[in-house]
Amino acid sequence: MAAKSIPLHVNGKIAHVSVDDPDMPLLYALRDNLGLRGPHFGCGLGQCGACTVHIDGNAVRSCVMPLSSVGKKKIVTLEGLSLSGKLAPIQEAFVSEQAAQCGYCINGMIMQAAAFLAHNKNPNEDQIKQALADNLCRCGTHLRIVRAVKRAAT
Amino acid sequence: MLSGKPTRREFLQGTGILIVSFSLPSAFKSALAQAANSSKIVALDEVDAYLAVDATGRVTLYSGKVELGTGVSTALKQIVAEELDVPITAIKLIEGDTLLTPAQGKTWGSLTIQNGGVQIRQAAATARQALLQEAGKRLGLPVADLAVEQGTVRSGAKQVTYAELIGGKNFSLKLDKQAPLKDPANYKIVGKPILREDIPPKVTGEFTYVQDFNLPGALHGRIVRPPTIGASLQSVDENSIRGIPGVVKVVQQNNFLAVVAESEWGAIQAAQKLKANWSDWQGLPDQSKLWEYVRATKITKDDVTSNVGDADKALAQASKKIDATYDFAIHTHGSIGPSCAVADFKDGKLTCWSASQGPHDLRTQLAAMLSLKDTDVHVVYMEGAGCYGRNAHEDAAADAALLAHTMGRPVRVQWMREEEHGWDPKGPPTLMDLHAGLDANGQVVAWRSELFVPDGTGGVVVKLLAAEAAGLPVDKGMSPGNIINNSAIPYSFPNVKTVAHRLAETPFRPSWIRAPGRMQNTFCNEAFLDEVAVAAGADPFDFRLRYLSNDPRGTELLKRLIQLAKWRGRNATPTTGDVARGRGVTYVKYELARTYVGAVADVEVNRKSGEIRVRRFAVVQDCGQVINPEGVRNQIEGNVVQTVSRTLKEEVTFDRSRVTSVNWANYPILTFPEVPEIDIDLIDRPTEKPWGVGEPAAAVVPSAIANAVFDATGVRLRSVPFTPAKVRAALQSASEAGHVVDVPQIASLAFNQDISQSPIPYSTVTDFARFLG
Numbered sequence: 001m002a003a004k005s006i007p008l009h010v011n012g013k014i015a016h017v018s019v020d021d022p023d024m025p026l027l028y029a030l031r032d033n034l035g036l037r038g039p040h041f042g043c044g045l046g047q048c049g050a051c052t053v054h055i056d057g058n059a060v061r062s063c064v065m066p067l068s069s070v071g072k073k074k075i076v077t078l079e080g081l082s083l084s085g086k087l088a089p090i091q092e093a094f095v096s097e098q099a100a101q102c103g104y105c106i107n108g109m110i111m112q113a114a115a116f117l118a119h120n121k122n123p124n125e126d127q128i129k130q131a132l133a134d135n136l137c138r139c140g141t142h143l144r145i146v147r148a149v150k151r152a153a154t
Numbered sequence: 155m156l157s158g159k160p161t162r163r164e165f166l167q168g169t170g171i172l173i174v175s176f177s178l179p180s181a182f183k184s185a186l187a188q189a190a191n192s193s194k195i196v197a198l199d200e201v202d203a204y205l206a207v208d209a210t211g212r213v214t215l216y217s218g219k220v221e222l223g224t225g226v227s228t229a230l231k232q233i234v235a236e237e238l239d240v241p242i243t244a245i246k247l248i249e250g251d252t253l254l255t256p257a258q259g260k261t262w263g264s265l266t267i268q269n270g271g272v273q274i275r276q277a278a279a280t281a282r283q284a285l286l287q288e289a290g291k292r293l294g295l296p297v298a299d300l301a302v303e304q305g306t307v308r309s310g311a312k313q314v315t316y317a318e319l320i321g322g323k324n325f326s327l328k329l330d331k332q333a334p335l336k337d338p339a340n341y342k343i344v345g346k347p348i349l350r351e352d353i354p355p356k357v358t359g360e361f362t363y364v365q366d367f368n369l370p371g372a373l374h375g376r377i378v379r380p381p382t383i384g385a386s387l388q389s390v391d392e393n394s395i396r397g398i399p400g401v402v403k404v405v406q407q408n409n410f411l412a413v414v415a416e417s418e419w420g421a422i423q424a425a426q427k428l429k430a431n432w433s434d435w436q437g438l439p440d441q442s443k444l445w446e447y448v449r450a451t452k453i454t455k456d457d458v459t460s461n462v463g464d465a466d467k468a469l470a471q472a473s474k475k476i477d478a479t480y481d482f483a484i485h486t487h488g489s490i491g492p493s494c495a496v497a498d499f500k501d502g503k504l505t506c507w508s509a510s511q512g513p514h515d516l517r518t519q520l521a522a523m524l525s526l527k528d529t530d531v532h533v534v535y536m537e538g539a540g541c542y543g544r545n546a547h548e549d550a551a552a553d554a555a556l557l558a559h560t561m562g563r564p565v566r567v568q569w570m571r572e573e574e575h576g577w578d579p580k581g582p583p584t585l586m587d588l589h590a591g592l593d594a595n596g597q598v599v600a601w602r603s604e605l606f607v608p609d610g611t612g613g614v615v616v617k618l619l620a621a622e623a624a625g626l627p628v629d630k631g632m633s634p635g636n637i638i639n640n641s642a643i644p645y646s647f648p649n650v651k652t653v654a655h656r657l658a659e660t661p662f663r664p665s666w667i668r669a670p671g672r673m674q675n676t677f678c679n680e681a682f683l684d685e686v687a688v689a690a691g692a693d694p695f696d697f698r699l700r701y702l703s704n705d706p707r708g709t710e711l712l713k714r715l716i717q718l719a720k721w722r723g724r725n726a727t728p729t730t731g732d733v734a735r736g737r738g739v740t741y742v743k744y745e746l747a748r749t750y751v752g753a754v755a756d757v758e759v760n761r762k763s764g765e766i767r768v769r770r771f772a773v774v775q776d777c778g779q780v781i782n783p784e785g786v787r788n789q790i791e792g793n794v795v796q797t798v799s800r801t802l803k804e805e806v807t808f809d810r811s812r813v814t815s816v817n818w819a820n821y822p823i824l825t826f827p828e829v830p831e832i833d834i835d836l837i838d839r840p841t842e843k844p845w846g847v848g849e850p851a852a853a854v855v856p857s858a859i860a861n862a863v864f865d866a867t868g869v870r871l872r873s874v875p876f877t878p879a880k881v882r883a884a885l886q887s888a889s890e891a892g893h894v895v896d897v898p899q900i901a902s903l904a905f906n907q908d909i910s911q912s913p914i915p916y917s918t919v920t921d922f923a924r925f926l927g
Contacts, residue, residue: 020400020417020420028417038359040363041568043818078358079359082358095357098349099353100353100357102222104490106357137490138542139223139540140793141795142824
């Protein structure tokens, strides 16, 4: 297998990644090739959400997304939410509500919530909890995360 | 007093870069070389071990206790900022570096503030005293006339800064236990909900977890775990991974098998595809007979944890006897990020970057494994995904160390999900038999319990997987020893005997997981106490208060809990249709020596499906002096949510050869829609000692739920986790036995609920949302 160069549209720019295996999950291209450490490795099975990124605005688990299936779609990572150097409202809300303990899952919480809020301007708490039902947090920061998403929506 | 010796300022700045940066500047290598030869003072009784002030007045705090995601890095800085009177933003923290920080013991047991923070406070007070004396000399004024503000000592128009007094020099002072501490009445920073400094970088992706760290030129290592826990490696077919690009080497040493590759994905694929033959092994007990196995395990010794009067005699003479057996399943830590470490071995010296809770202990273990001197091993702490106890970070460190030692190049080892679930050391199975006796008036005359848990001869470390597999020197014995804490009870019954039978073996490497033992033992004791209270016809608050009469803080806590939870007695919640509602009370004095927590749980039990929904937790906590109320509340919430998860859902499953619950599908944890609301009354006692908060609130959760389920259904759940299947079985068996599944009528509260005459002054901590405006 010869290394292949694959163009990716990431955080508003085209980046070329050189990979041996075009079916490598997107997560490793983002982290290892592009140095974007916002998305985290949690399970590699699409179960926990720590690796979530946006692809054309949808929250996607990058640990189970083969590079070859990304094509020309637009990828946004956690880093892409605050490119101007200013925190996005959802990020500010997480700081205001002190919605983290270890924070390892927070990438997924923010990316999942941001994609949800883009289509649901004024959700209630139950809707927020449902939207995050497949994102796992082990520290037990859930109540703060829900408050942060609520704060960002209002 | 204040010597002229220069500190290693430049070196430290270099190390700072090393800690926070992903992409390392070339200056890093020389910094590391310096580090190996440095002689930063780390002795526990030296001020310089903890604190340095540079020429610009910036303060560096060196802490042997580390940030695990609980917010202690902010709290420790608050302590220093308060005691030294410097802005919190002027303080830089270096934590858990075996060359730079004092060995303050592992970050565990809710002791970071209570022990580590108190040491640091004393260092700061000693430093402040010396700085004031020096300032007095310089300004020609008595110390009593001096005041400090923002790192500047003043008296009228005269002033001198800390930077001018000490900047860049050593204090050369022993910690002075007599150095005066600031009066809490004058606190400006301690006790305030200062925002955590680590959260902004954690929400932008700038934060560097150990999982995000690497060295230039590092190889990626993945371990090939055997299909069964005790298997021996027979043969390896390296041809099976021919064609996978970037594979550098298959590393084999006895039963240690790993691949190293230039790329992470290459290493993952190679580890998945490498063919190896392993011997069969079926040494695990039959899980369906786990408790028979535990009961039959050889007892190595008995630890008598309390013995008052003659419990056996009093039990024999009691007019009413209550007996029950409780058990608590094997748990995994369940870190969201699997363990990870980076190691580099060069010129006979090992450097390892790890999220270990005990960098100094890890240094000793790695040195022993590789037959190096302790001084030739440097462990640098980097925060990882939350670990809640000793997960597999140390094992990943040993894997990386062994591979770096073999390869002569830096190696990063990242565990995979099934490794973390399958191979991290486990919270051991816990079994307790309990007996109580009542006299004719419903007074408790005797309490006796027997606890069955692994022996704790391994001390403070868990043996390293890599060392064991590779046939290298390995620690002996099992950990942890302290899981017998809280097997004794806080109630003053006339005859009590509590014994812990320490077992010669347990199915998996035993480890500590949040509130280890204290939580399991409190579950058994507080749920059984509820049974005894019912047998005595007493309200659960009234019953506890009756036997806590000599503990004013515990008494006050329970009275405040009655108010917070709006307690109206047992079975005060209506039941409609299939859903039964109930409330349960519980209480702990952590290790019978420190933080108090009381809780009331509100639950719903679906009689048809057997599902339990925990709707609400009311928690009152007295942890003495509160350093950061926001941090404490975050910990209480985390304790409750995590332990509701452990209580309702979690159980490691295994066959005779291996763990079978190896991902989140077969080891489910609590999800957002299932999380209870939490009401907290945090008692702040600024003039008392600060006690730990990372664990105690976990201890009360399982018993509160068990007691609430009884209140709802009349059924006792004595086996964690409370799965729907167990609930259905308990309801079924109660109904077959002809028990009316309703709660007996209990006398209503019989005591005065007035707490205005509290024996100890308290103040309710400001609600954080209001503080933020």
